[in-house]
Amino acid sequence: MYRYDEYDHALVRDRIAEFRDQVTRRLSGELSEDEFKPLRLMNGLYLQLHAYMLRVAIPYGTLSSAQMRRLARIARLYDKGYAHFTTRQNVQYNWPALKDVPDILAELADVEMHAIQTSGNCIRNVTSDQFAGAAADEIADPRPYAELIRQWSMLHPEFSYLPRKFKVAVVASANDRAAVRLHDVGLILHDDAEHGRGFEVIVGGGMGRSPFVGPTIRRHLPEGQLLRYLDAILRTYNWFGRRDNKYKARIKILVHEMGAEAFARAVEAEFERLGDANRDIDRLAETEMARLQAFFAAPAFEAVAAEPxxxxxxxxxxxxxxxxxxxxxxxxxxxxxxxxxxxxxxxxxxxxxxxxxxxxxxxxxxxxxxxxxxxxxxxxxxxxxxxxxxxxxxxxxxxxxxHGLATANAGLVTDIIACPGLDYCALANARSIPLAQKIAARFDDLQRLADIGEVKIKISGCINACGHHHAGHIGILGVDKKGDEAYQLLLGGSGAEDASLAQIVGPGFSEDGIVDAVATVIDTYLSLREGGERFLDTYRRLGADPFKEALYAPA
Amino acid sequence: MHLLKLTPGRRVHDWPEIDDDTALSPQTHGLVSLDRLERDGEAVVRAFGAVGVRVAGDTEPARLAPWVDRLHLVEIAFPDFKDGRGFTLAMRLRKDLGYRGEVRAAGPLLPDQARFLARCGFDSLAVSSNREPVARAALARFEVPMQSTALDQVRADRPATALERRHDAKFAVA
Incomplete structure (x- = not known):
């Protein structure tokens, strides 16, 4: 994996000194909360329902054992003995004290970690395939590219006060395990005889209040031009992105309102303006790529029996x-x-x-x-x-x-993504975690789970969609229904290479009702599936009607 | 308000500001709005030895293009420290329009933003005197940037990036 050199170390050290100073100025009243807020957010510090929450970056989801031990130590010393791993491959602490945060950042720096740009309207931690470097289907390890982007985005002087947050994901396989079409920028590495190695560039996907599957704006970008092209995308967004309404400020709205073709033309024009004078940047990026690739060389595998x-x-x-x-x-x-x-x-x-x-x-x-x-x-x-x-x-x-870590449910009904919900979050309408627990209790039989097969259930406590309900084979959305928590049911979403957005199936349900509804959907699927069809395949073959009938038909 | 110099080589000083409805009179320096410049352009250029213009952070760079060669100061007024368009406007002024005069940042910015401003082509920052020490400290932080910017090719006085120091012998530290 990547190891810091003197420049990475110096940057993180300076950042901690800067933040320590900012916290002091906030505590003394020299900085107002309005002024402090974007600064603390860009250091991963949120103010939640009950306490501060610190989000620590795990670049492209790769950790060493030493880093994991340090995360555990922080959980024990500064939190309540646990931590929460997130849908963006990061980790969150829910109970740190503001005064301790600079010390926590120093603990992280010791093991080459930080919380920079894990929040705020800036370029966020770049995500990738969790099986990078191991998957049989990959063209190359995507992490050197992700690391190149991580470094480029660190304290970017022009793109740290964007209209809204900006998330980049990179994969290097035809099987998309990072939901690239649901990101502000998604990159898919291709390698073909005609073009050589390069990226398909997808812009303007996303979930939240206005979900979009992102369109491709460039079929093939030579890998050496990646940073300059990102620069062109970000400049176009920073300039034209809406700042009048935070719910319309993501790049997906700009791409949607301009049209993908017009947006692509604007980016290409900016890219051309960066043209010849910046060839040095491409050359440096290519040299840097070679350095980064060496960090991600395959470990020393032993010649062992294929099937012991x-x-x-x-x-x-x-x-x-x-x-x-x-x-x-x-x-x-x-x-x-x-x-x-x-x-x-x-x-x-x-x-x-x-x-x-x-x-x-x-x-x-x-x-x-x-x-x-x-x-x-x-x-x-x-x-x-x-x-x-x-x-x-x-x-x-x-x-x-x-250690309670061997539940055989990866990809199955109880492998649920849930946002923190009303138990922690100031934005949520409804609770997510207890609902995930009730669904798990309903399906508490591993053999039955295995028989049902792949079903991705995703629960968000509000329309901001942190639980990715739009991308759930079965999505659940908490809505505020006159003070009672209520839940909408969505079907047919996918965050994989066959990306699609889940659709609301009908009227909402109570907390107990939604658990019954999920069970009804699963039973309906089991009665209708053909051969080895996954739930999603059956849904796509038959549409919503049989599920609606089962859910809403008078008893 | 105090003026903090962001680029070492540049001389910066206060510019008298001329309201849109004040008559023009000959003087060595004068700062006018972009509207005034567009209305009275040639008269403004004749009246002042050096012409400065104040623009909002979201001003379309094309409006400045006709004046670029005759301007000595462009003051970019940020409406809010969270509105990052001013950073891009400064970049565009430098890289697309080839503007070589002073670029000044004004408006309710945070002193913590001094380093980013400098790297986007700003030469000076209008800052209240009690916040100036923080701005100076910010300017000294993050000495080695991790990324190139679109400005790098047109600025000789910029700091060498981590990539350059790693891979380009001419930036190697002795």
Whole structure:
């Protein structure tokens, strides 16, 4: 993984000194809350319903075991002994004291981490494929590109006071595991004989109040021109993006109002204006890419048996292990290796939460079993050990189970994405976490979950859509219905390469009613599915009607 | 208000501001609104030894294009410190219009923004005197930028970026 050099270290050090000074000025009253707010946000510090929340960046979801141990230490020393992994591959602490935040940032800096630009109207932490460097289907490891973008975006002098936040995601596989079409900018690496290696550039996707699947504005951008092209996109957005209404300020609204073609022309014109005089920038970016790629070289894999006999035996004999293998273990490009998904969705738990003890256990297991000693955070709020020898899987499974981390539900009904909701968030209309827990309780049978197969349930407590309900195969949206929490049901969304937006199926439900509704939808699917169809495939084949009928027909 | 110099080489000083309805009289320096410049253009240029213009942060750069060669100061007034268009306007003035005179930042900016302003081509910042120490400290922070900007090719006095220091021998620290 990437390691800081003197320049990265100096930047983070200066940032902590700057923020320490800003906190002092805020506490003395020299800075008003209005002035302090954007400054603290750009350091990841929110003011929530009950307390401050600190969001720490995990660039493209890659962590070393040492970094994970430090995150656990911070949870224990400065929080209530746990942390929350987010849909943007970051981690959040829900109970830090303002006066402690500079010290927490210093703890992070020790392990080459920070909270810079995890919030605010600036370029946010760049996200990527959680299986980068391990997936059999990737063209190249996307993380060197993501790191190039991370550095470019750090304290960008021109693009730190944008109309609204700006999120970039990068993948290098035809299978989109980072929801690139639902980002402000999505990049897909392609490599073909005609054009060579380059990016498809997607702009103006997003969820929130006005969801859009982003259009492609450039089919092929040579990789060396990436930073200049991003510069052109950001300048166009910074200049033309709306600032009169925060709900219309995202780039997706600009792209929608201008039209994707007109927006693309404006970007290309700006890109041309940056033309010849800036070839040096491209050359430097290419040289830097070579440096970054070296950090992400494959770990030393051993030549091992592709299918160890004792693992096959355990698979046949142990139902629990078999379910976990079927759902939480992913194929790897190296024979004899696999990627193991560590579910942070135990039934009855809080999606994405981990205790300090669990985080330390994961760090120890990464040291013991991962060829790179690495951990990944997924946008579905789980963790991954990317490079595990198959021969070690039974021992790993047993160790995870001891820490409550072996729930065999990755990609299944109870692998729910939920925003913090009304339990934490000042914006929410409704609670999300208790609803996720009720759904998990309703489907608390791993064998049944396995029979149902892949279903992505995503719950947002309000229309800002932090729980990504638009991208849920089944989406649930909390709405404020005259003081009672109420929930709308949406069906048919996807954040993958077949991206689509979920549609509201009909009138809303109460908290108990929505759990019944999810069960009804699943039962309807099971009665209608053909062959190995996933829920989403059945829904797409038949449309909403059979589900509506089952949900709303008079008893 | 105090004027803080953001670029080392440039001489900056106060410019007398001429209201839109005050008659023009000969003087060495004069700062007018863009509306006034567009209305009385040639007369303004004749009256002042050096012409400055004040523009809002969202001014279309094309409006400044006809005057670029005759201006000595462009003062960009930010309506709000969170409105980042002024940063882009300064960039466009420099890189697209080739403007070489002074660019000044005005309006309710935070002293913490001094370094970003300097890197976007601003030469001076109007700041209240009690906030000047913070602005000076901000200017000294983040000495090595992580990114190139669209301005780099037209500015000789800029700091070398981390990429340049890593890969280009002429920027290597001895």
């Amino acid at each position: 006999a004792h693992v096959l035996r355990a698979y046949d004999q142990d139902t629990g292990f078999r379910l976990w293998m079927d759902h939480n273990v992913m194929s790897h490009r190296q024979p004899g290796y696999a990627s193991a998904v560590i579910s942070l969705k135990p039934h009855g738990g809080i999606p994405g939460d981990a205790t300090a003890e669990q985080m330390e256990a994961v760090a120890d297991l990464a040291d013991r079993f991962d060829a790179a000693g690495e951990i990944r955070v997924t946008h579905e709020q789980n963790l991954v050990l990317p490079h595990v020898k198959k021969a070690d899987l039974p021992v790993l499974f047993a160790a995870l189970a001891r």
